[in-house]
Amino acid sequence: MLLGSTGSIGTQAIDIVRRNPDRFRVVGIGAGGGNVAALAAQALELGVEVVGVAKASAVQDLQLAFYAEASKRGYATGDFRIPKILGGPDAMTELAEWPCDVVLNGVVGSLGLAPTLAALRSGRTLALANKESLVAGGPLVRKVAAPGQIVPVDSEHSALAQCLRGGRADEVSRLILTASGGAFRGRRRAELVGVTPEEALAHPTWTMGPVVTINSATMVNKALEVIEAHELFGVGYDRIEVMVHPQSVIHSMVEFTDGSTLAQCSPPDMRLPIGLALGWPDRVPQAAPAVDWTQAHTWELRPLDSDAFPAVALAKAAGRAGGCRPAIYNAANEECVAAFVAHRLPFLAIVDTIEQVLGDSPDFAEPGTVEDVLAAESWARSRARDIIAGVKGA
Template sequence: MTAARKRIAILGCTGSIGRQALDVCRQHAERLEVVALSAHAGTDALVAAAREFGAVRACVTDAAHANDPILDELPDGCHRFQGMDGAIEMCLADDVDIVLVSVVGAAGLRATFELARAGKVIALANKESLVVGGELIMPIVGTDQLLPVDSEHAAIFQCYRGEDPKEAHCIWLTCSGGPFYGSSRGGLAGVTPERALAHPTWHMGPKITIDCATLMNKGLERIEAMHLFHVGIDDVRVLIQRQSKIHSMVEYADGSVIAHLGASDMRIPIQYAFSYPERWETPAPRVDFRTLGALDFGAPDMETFRCLKLAEDAARAGGTMPCVLNAANEIAVASFLAGNLPFTGIDEVIDACMDAHTVEVVQSLQQLLDIDAQTRVRARELVRARLR
């Protein structure tokens, strides 16, 4: 008897992770069935994907595009939803086995929280959910309910398999170093968006690519790892690995280190979240380690790349401070991409927002949403003040 296909919902199907997830579903059509898709504004791509995979539900989260004429071309019987409320609602249906949360930024927080509370299995590609709301979300998730999709956290998850987490000494969270590895602080002052978007090893969306250039992405990932693996910030150590072939490592009490190696291709961790606990044929070209040549390592420079230090400070402060860190970063990155903030202004805006915040104990989702909104207002004011 053929095993039933796993039924997949993808929140953010038109972004980089969403598109690669659809490719995994395309390659494993006999194992995966796409039943629900959401997009923020890319309605053309949403309709194309819904038609290709025969999705029975589709959602547009941007109200400005909720009635785009192209949506009339959704397949027959495909139910339409609007807004993040609609996206969450369509994923709560009984015919959804796994939800890939791949929306960008803090927008994914409420979806992750509501889906976790409902008991849905979540393939999490939205690190901000745990950076901002880890103290709310982790206490309500069950065993194997939250499967990490970030390449580093998927790697750590696999390095823990079959081991006793209590015997772990530390996590080595690897990082390519981004396009400006080895630069001085002064050398970063005139960086343009075009240069910052030229990542040396990964092809990703613009926001996460800028986060990789500032090393904020690694700072956010340290906080995410704290929540996922129940460790302290000092137990998660950042290691520069220029070739992006070692995706992370776990060092154990006896000195043994288990590393996860492989191609720099996000389809691999996406597929593992869908196939878990099984392993399926690779969706990506294999690495021939006979020709790789070398694996280089280094330490991050927190003085030059201050976002990494600010994330560490936020982790140590705890409570609502990571929410402020993330919200300020999202506004600062968007301002840099729009040409309204220099590259080195990103960490300056974040630092000012964190300095103005009084840490609170995390108590509710609404509290975090309010602080997120307040921080965005403050960050925009700081950007505008620099333009005057």
């Protein structure tokens, strides 16, 4: 089951399925509903049983897109079967409960939390690309996930999962997440005054959506990944470090108690972690190109400058505080990024505003339901907007 099938993760997963037809079969796909033509094309190509759209108003458009796509492929009326269509805000959750072996959750944002919980409760293996499920809903996920039921899709967490195969849990000393450093790596805090959204969106290594690209520039993306690593692997925040690695070939490392460090290396290509998650614990041959060992390579690793990029330290503090604070961190950041892109907030004020929102937060109890998480996020968004409205110098 592929949730978020028309996005970057979903389309790359379909590429892997397409090249391994004897190994994988997709029973259903789902997306927000913004690109029904692509969704219909995917569904007909894959021969799925069910398709879901989160936007209920897109159901009729999707039906029409099926007929248009079938006509384009030369089908006569009645020569093809339209899969069952699910529509509305619960569509992704229903898809996550559909009979299958693996659910790949590539939904964007907190909307991915409910499908994550549904997949876990239904006993599916969860290939998780939706980091908000663990960042915002970590306590909820911990209650329902069986050991080994979640397989990470993020390249850093996939790398950690691979390296952790090299030793027992009690032999692990530290997890080291690597970061490209984003558009402003190497700059000091004073050099970040007045940077523009256009500059922040010029990522030197990866091609990603605007929110993730700006999160990379602020290091918030790595901060969220630290929380995710803690939730996935049960390692304390004091034993999770971040190193800046501009080449983005070492995707993360695990240090063991005997002094050895294992690293997972490959050219930056998301098809490798996606393929591994789909086939876990087995690898998918030729999922992505390997490092070219006939060429010379120089790989750099440098400590993170926490003064210029305080987002990681702030996330660790939020994670240690627990409860809804990681959810508040994430929701406040989304508001700040939107304001920065709209030139209503300076770059450095993004993380400063998150810190202020966290400092102003009431003492939310540990969430017991998805609604508890959404309520905390709603408060965080509102408070962030109030702070942003009073910021000068945007």
